[in-house]
Amino acid sequence: MLRLANGAACILQAAELIGDGHREHLQRIAGSGALLVLTSSRLEALGHALPSEFCGASLPAHNLDHTGIGHLAIDPPVSGLIGASATLVGERRGSLADYATRLLRIAKLLPAVLLARLPSRDADKLQRICDEHNIMLIQNRDIDSYMTAAAQSLRVAARAKVPLRVAPDAEVAVFRAELGGDEHFAVIVGDIHGSEPPLVRLHSQCVTGDVLGSLKCDCGEQLEGALEMMAEAGSGVLVYLAQEGRDIGLLNKMRAYALQDSGLDTIDANHALGFEMDERYFLPACRILGEAWRQQGAADHQQSGQDRAA
Structure with a gap:
């Protein structure tokens, strides 16, 4: 579970670790529909450039199985996967979606996440949900401070x-x-x-x-x-x-190499995976x-x- 200072919270799971039934389980715990969050770099590779004020976007995932999620979040990008009628909601820096992808970057996972927002902002209720389902609670301030604190x-x-x-x-x-x-x-x-x-x-x-x-x-x-x-x-x-790989990790570096084999340069390959030019x-x-x-x-x-x- 990820919680912001204003109380907003969500249950999340890395898109690349989603399996059969995981989306439904996520939705049952949260009591809301799941969203797939992709970074602006990944979306641009999929043919959907975002305005600069957005760091990514979310789209409804209630009708996506793990194969569909993989096509959008993990597989080599193909323009047209997201239809013109799809509901894309821009996500700003400091949002739950932004912090969720930042958390995955720290873990050297692809910055694509399935999340379901929790309707309650009550801290005690959120803690009870974590305790009941054995879920770790991460505050946004932990993500903000981790890189600096770890280095120091x-x-x-x-x-x-x-x-x-x-x-x-x-x-x-x-x-x-x-x-x-x-x-x-x-x-x-x-x-x-x-x-x-x-x-x-x-x-x-x-x-x-x-x-x-x-x-x-x-x-x-x-x-x-x-x-x-x-x-x-x-x-x-x-x-x-x-x-490794400008800090995307060895596994993601091999994914980038595979994309380079198909004709992309180093920077475009990193962008296609959802990363920045240099992490x-x-x-x-x-x-x-x-x-x-x-x-x-x-x-x-x-x-x-x-x-x-x-």
């Missing part, structure tokens, strides 16, 4: 010397958010507190390029080249951010750089003290 709560969970082929004097520090979420890491090369400023690179995770050597990108070459430059310079920090958020990198600098400085100070004591 990043801490070094483990660190170790990891000699690399191109940078033998390297250390890896893994960062975990106390609030949960993605794990990131930093490769620290040499002494970053030396006389010269260290080189810095922010590198977004790319399993296909970094690990598999995909010919679709040069991410692996950029990664290795950056580490080589840091080793030659004597110091550097490479922040490796868990942002990345770089506050985690700021936090990691600050912590890497502080942690190595503290370690150097401790080692210096031990040497003097010896």
Whole structure:
């Protein structure tokens, strides 16, 4: 269940996880008809461009089974799927529909959602519905604050010397958010507190390029080249951010690749899936750089003290 500060609430489920009977179950709990919410990017790919004041739109889903939902929300977009007579209601930023798709983005799910609005705004009644049906209640303020709070709560969970082929004097520090979420890491090369400023690179995770050597990108070459430059310079920090596919996740990246195979470019493929051109958020990198600098400085100070004591 998602609830706004004004009391408006809905029951929701990711469109890509809808199965037989799920829509009916959603409607029974909420006591209202289900709506399918699609982002403006997805709707444009389906041939329905929205005015700029809308972030998406909803349409009645009471006559849609999970196959029909899949055609509209998940499958490669085909113009004409939404008829001219269909009732499309524009959804503004800050609406239940907007927060629902933002929540799915955090979960690395396609930003297409089936939701049913609850007629009551009574907090106690809404909580009873959650308790009765074992449903999690999420407030819109939780979505507003999550990305920033998670980034600010990043801490070094483990660190170790990891000699690399191109940078033998390297250390890896893994960062975990106390609030949960993605794990990131930093490769620290040499002494970053030396006389010269260290080189810095922010590198977004790319399993296909970094690990598999995909010919679709040069991410692996950029990664290795950056580490080589840091080793030659004597110091550097490479922040490796868990942002696969510009932060749409590996599964959705493969969906985008499939659309690229049919002729779309990277940006259009992301839009066709309902995402923005770039979903990345770089506050985690700021936090990691600050912590890497502080942690190595503290370690150097401790080692210096031990040497003097010896």
